[in-house]
Amino acid sequence: MSELSEELLHGPLHQWHVDHGAKMAEFGGWLMPLQYDGGGVVAEHTAVRTAVGLFDVSHLGKAEIRGAGAVAFANRCLSNDLERIQPGHAQYTLALTDRGTVTDDLIAYMRGEDDLFLIPNAANTAAVVAALEAARAAEGAELEITDLHRSYGVFAVQGPLANTVMAAVGLPQPADYMSFVDATVNINGADVALTVCRTGYTGELGYEVVPAWHDAAAVWEALAAAVEIAGGRAAGLGARDTLRTEMGYALHGHELSTEITPVEAGIGWAVGWKKAAFWGKEVLTAQKADGAPxxxxxxxxxxxxxxxxxxxxxxxxxxxxxxxxxxxxxxxxxxxxxxxxxxxxxxxxxxxxxxxxxxxxxxxxxxxxxxxxxxxx
Structure with missing residues (x-):
């Protein structure tokens, strides 16, 4: 094993990727598949646009806020307005600095008023959790904020045939964009609890599947088999990047950073401008009024x-x-x-x-x- 591999974190599917000829690369402190043998980035990209692709994005962060008023607390911190959604729906939002720039962009899953599940970017998970914990302490709120980065895997099923793959594995298919369900499904004779959200990062019909870390391999292998039967393929993060760039989707460290505001990045739609409070509101509101540079x-x-x-x-x-x-x-x-x-x-x-x-x-x-x-x- 290389020195690079030993220094970086491994996801729950690391050995599967190596066994299937993946070219591995560093992403946010994790060693993840860039592309696979048998076609490379262009073939994987094309599979997603024309059939279906399967991505391991388990390097993404996971965190949870639980306790009385968890959602209301998060709404005073994060940029978007959680009052716009109901339990069972997810929302794209931002953790901003006090200068109105972007610490991270993330997805917030509202399970209930007292339970919010977050998926930030890998490299920024600790910073997001620390900022939330500092805000909790400042308020004196009795909430539990937990970093669950290595508790769950995350897989993305993306492409026109995504529904075919989900049905073949017996996974739920939430009807509304950015809606999710918590379910228990049978995978190879065993009951597996997981979350499925109608979302993705490619511009195609798709879902993100979030199983527990210890169930990740079984879920992935079932999905990979169904994807192959459907004429698709596993895809690495190289294709994920070309797909998201074609859609103009922002990536932290590129279109978003602690030196770039959401107004400059053109994602002001992810800001609840009418909310009473969110991190960086005063500075960001002034920039919106005066015009960004x-x-x-x-x-x-x-x-x-x-x-x-x-x-x-x-x-x-x-x-x-x-x-x-x-x-x-x-x-x-x-x-x-x-x-x-x-x-x-x-x-x-x-x-x-x-x-x-x-x-x-x-x-x-x-x-x-x-x-x-x-x-x-």
């Missing part, structure tokens, strides 16, 4: 070449007007695409260029997504 846009390549993150965006005169936050080749379009933070004066349809090691790559400003979403189909 940057905005997020999509860039579609007009020249041959692959955009990359962290390169300068240039106007027609060669002036730097921003920088890319993500960039990749879109297998669906057969073209380069990027997301960028740019000067607010940049307009849709404007011709710009990326400085790729001294070579200019022409791009046009567009509004994401780059491809049509099927998420709510």
């Amino acid at each position: 940057r905005k997020s846009v999509g860039l579609l390549a007009t020249d041959r070449g692959v955009p990359r993150a962290g390169v300068n965006v240039l106007d027609a005169e060669g002036n730097i007007v921003g920088h890319t936050t993500s960039g990749t080749f879109s297998p669906t379009l057969g073209n380069g695409v990027a997301l960028a933070l740019v000067d607010p004066a940049v307009e849709l349809g404007q011709a710009l260029a990326l400085d790729i090691r001294g070579r200019r790559l022409g791009v046009n400003v567009v509004k994401p997504p780059f491809v049509k979403a099927s998420t709510k189909a």
Whole structure:
């Protein structure tokens, strides 16, 4: 085993990935599959768009807030408005700093007024839990806030044939987008408790399945067999990134960070502006009123070449007007695409260029997504 492998955390499916020819890479302190032998990123990406793909995203964090008033407490902390949803539904939300920038983006599962399950990003789980615990202590609230990072696996079944796979394994299929169910299903003769949410990160019809860590291998193997029968394949985090970039979905560390606000990132829809309180509200509200110094846009390549993150965006005169936050080749379009933070004066349809090691790559400003979403189909 390599020194890198020994330093990083392993998910519950680590050996399965190794046995199936996965190229492993570091994600948020975890060693996770980047792609598998037998096709690579493009084949896995295409399987999700045309059939079905199965992702192991067990590196994602898990946490829980329990006790009287748990949801009301979280609503005073996190950006979105939990009063907009009911038990049995999940919500995309943000943990902000006192400067209105993004500590993390996460999904909040409301099981009841006194029980909230959270899925933050892997590298940020400890920071989110610490911020919540500090707020709890400041309020003197009698709540239990627990880091459950290694208590659950998380698998994403994504693609037009996702329902076929779920039915084949006997898993529930919540009807409404961002709704979830807690269920007990029979996997190979054993009862397994898990949560299934109608969500994902690809723009396709799909579900995220959350079993206990010790049941993860059995659930994964059942899903992997059903995916193969349906003509799909296991997919690594390389395809997950190309899929989410095609949809213009923000990724923490790229479009979101402690130096970027949700107004700049174009996800103000994840902020409950009318709420009495949330972390960073005063600063963020002022930025919304005054206008942000940057905005997020999509860039579609007009020249041959692959955009990359962290390169300068240039106007027609060669002036730097921003920088890319993500960039990749879109297998669906057969073209380069990027997301960028740019000067607010940049307009849709404007011709710009990326400085790729001294070579200019022409791009046009567009509004994401780059491809049509099927998420709510």
